[in-house]
Amino acid sequence: MVVVKLATTQKSHFTNKGEVAFLLLKFAIQDFLDDRKFKNLSPTTISNYKDILGQFQLFCAENEVINVQDITSNVIKKYLLHYQKVGNNSTTTNSKLQRVKAFLNYMIEIEVLEKNPAEKIKRAKEDIRIDVFSDYHITQVLNYYRRIKHRDKPFYAYRDCAIIVTLISSGVRLSEMCGLKWYDIDFQNNTMSIFGKNRKLETIPIYYFFVCKDIIISFRIQIHSILSIMFYF
Numbered sequence: 001m002v003v004v005k006l007a008t009t010q011k012s013h014f015t016n017k018g019e020v021a022f023l024l025l026k027f028a029i030q031d032f033l034d035d036r037k038f039k040n041l042s043p044t045t046i047s048n049y050k051d052i053l054g055q056f057q058l059f060c061a062e063n064e065v066i067n068v069q070d071i072t073s074n075v076i077k078k079y080l081l082h083y084q085k086v087g088n089n090s091t092t093t094n095s096k097l098q099r100v101k102a103f104l105n106y107m108i109e110i111e112v113l114e115k116n117p118a119e120k121i122k123r124a125k126e127d128i129r130i131d132v133f134s135d136y137h138i139t140q141v142l143n144y145y146r147r148i149k150h151r152d153k154p155f156y157a158y159r160d161c162a163i164i165v166t167l168i169s170s171g172v173r174l175s176e177m178c179g180l181k182w183y184d185i186d187f188q189n190n191t192m193s194i195f196g197k198n199r200k201l202e203t204i205p206i207y208y209f210f211v212c213k214d215i216i217i218s219f220r221i222q223i224h225s226i227l228s229i230m231f232y233f
């Protein structure tokens with residue numbers, strides 16, 4: 001009998017073929033998700049794993065692949081190709097491949113598999129094109145908010161203008177900006193502290209701070225005239 005070291009999985013989660021214990025895919029996925037929670041991944045990341053692996057498990061079930069050990073590179077390729085045909089682009093395909101690989105690497109870690117059947121599957125080529133605002137467009141947007149400061153919605157004008165200059169001058173992600181607190185901004189050293197993609201505290205420079213400093217301070221005055229709060233936005 002082959003002993004599978006999976007402390008959180010009960011015997012009912014296995015099927016037997018001869019003298020080898022096979023782990024049912026749906027229970028293996030749940031064990032993997034529990035492990036991600038234990039490792040304190042963000043709820044967004046765990047939800048993404050759950051959606052993709054749930055879809056993968058459904059595809060496998062429809063193709064009579066029930067056990068983890070029955071997954072082959074051909075099964076994974078068919079899964080990716082199937083959803084490419086229904087509209088997945090290269091970026092989405094690569095994201096799904098990455099999640100499936102991570103799951104199967106965990107199966108190696110807990111000694112359910114000896115090798116990863118997705119290891120040699122190459123990522124799809126991505127045509128990445130990033131459309132950016134020109135200096136003219138940015139100037140037009142900021143001029144618009146400068147004009148409406150003196151009208152009936154000055155708070156929203158200061159806020160939106162501060163959002164734009166913060167994103168442009170720092171390059172932070174939207175989620176990172178939403179988590180900013182006032183004490184994260186160092187006005188003396190022209191930097192801000194954020195929790196980055198890997199949930200690590202990072203200090204990043206604020207470029208053109210001499211331009212956006214007045215806008216940020218003006219917004220702070222506006223927001224504190226209404227409500228004293230610690231969050232930047």
